[in-house]
Amino acid sequence: MRVREALTAPARQLEAVSMTPRLDAELLMAHALGMSREQMLLSAMDAEAPAAFAALLARRLAHEPVAYITGRRAFWTIELEVGPGVLVPRPDSETLIDAAVERFGPRGPATILDLGTGPGTLLLAALDQWPQARGLGIDRSEDALAYARRNAARLGLGDRAELRLGDWGEGIEGRFDLVLANPPYVATDTDLPPDVADHEPATALFAGADGLDDYRRLAPQLPRLIAPGGIACVEIGAGQKQAVAALFGAAGLTVASRDDLAGVARCLVLANADE
Structure with a gap:
C-alpha cells in the first residue's frame, strides 16, 4: 500500500484520541520512513508504506504523545529531543x-535566564534567535537537564548555554x-x-489547589533577577491573568500581558517598577 492510502484509515482512527488526527498520522508515517513530514509530503506519498508504521500508530492510539x-x-526555529520525564513543548509557549x-528586537538581550528549562525549550530558542546572547537554564530535574544538555550540544549552543x-x-x-519561565500552573484536581x-x-504540570503555587514562589x-532595563516573560494558564498579575504586582513589578494565537492571555511581561 502506498503512503497516501495508508494514511486514510489511521487518521480516522486517531480522531478518538487526538484533536489533530491527520497531522499525527503524517508525523508518525514520516518517522517510520526516516524523514521529515515535509519531505514525505513532497516526495514520498507514492512510496510503499513502511511496516514500522503500525507499531507507532498503536502507541499513539494508546494515548502516548x-x-x-x-x-x-x-x-x-529549533527542533528539540524530548521524551519521558520532560514536558512536551507547546506552540503556546x-x-x-x-x-x-x-521588546529587544534584532539586537537582543545579552544575558538570559530560563527558570524551569525542561529540555531547554525557551533558553535554546532564545539563544538561537540571538547569536550573541549567553544563557543559564535551571531545572530541578536531572532527567530534564540531560535532555537540555543533549539539545544544546546538537544545536551547537553548548558553549553559550x-x-x-x-x-x-x-x-x-x-x-x-x-x-x-514556564512554571507548572495546572490545579491538582484538573482532569487532563x-x-x-x-x-x-506531574511535577511540570501541577501547582497546588489553585495552580498558583509556583507563581507565589x-x-x-x-x-x-531582572537587570535594569530588562524584562521577565512568564507563561500563565487560561484564566489566570488577573490572579497571577496581582502576585507579581505585589512584588513591585509592572505587568503587561500578551495573548497567544488563540487570543488567550498566555504571557505576562514583567519589569521592575523603580527602574
Whole structure:
C-alpha cells in the first residue's frame, strides 16, 4: 500500500484520541520512513508504506504523545529531543519568545535566564534567535537537564548555554536582561487528557489547589533577577491573568500581558517598577 492510502484509515482512527488526527498520522508515517513530514509530503506519498508504521500508530492510539514516539518536537526555529520525564513543548509557549523579540528586537538581550528549562525549550530558542546572547537554564530535574544538555550540544549552543540543577531562582547570583519561565500552573484536581496525565511529568504540570503555587514562589524572586532595563516573560494558564498579575504586582513589578494565537492571555511581561 502506498503512503497516501495508508494514511486514510489511521487518521480516522486517531480522531478518538487526538484533536489533530491527520497531522499525527503524517508525523508518525514520516518517522517510520526516516524523514521529515515535509519531505514525505513532497516526495514520498507514492512510496510503499513502511511496516514500522503500525507499531507507532498503536502507541499513539494508546494515548502516548506523538513527541515521545518520535523523540522530537519542533519549537520556534529549533527542533528539540524530548521524551519521558520532560514536558512536551507547546506552540503556546512561543508567545514568550514573541514578547521578548518585540521588546529587544534584532539586537537582543545579552544575558538570559530560563527558570524551569525542561529540555531547554525557551533558553535554546532564545539563544538561537540571538547569536550573541549567553544563557543559564535551571531545572530541578536531572532527567530534564540531560535532555537540555543533549539539545544544546546538537544545536551547537553548548558553549553559550549553562545548564544547572536548581530550584527556581534560589541561589542564583547576578541579574539578567531576559528572564523566561514556564512554571507548572495546572490545579491538582484538573482532569487532563490521558496523553498528558498518563505520560508527562506531574511535577511540570501541577501547582497546588489553585495552580498558583509556583507563581507565589517566583514573585518575590524575580525583582532581584531582572537587570535594569530588562524584562521577565512568564507563561500563565487560561484564566489566570488577573490572579497571577496581582502576585507579581505585589512584588513591585509592572505587568503587561500578551495573548497567544488563540487570543488567550498566555504571557505576562514583567519589569521592575523603580527602574
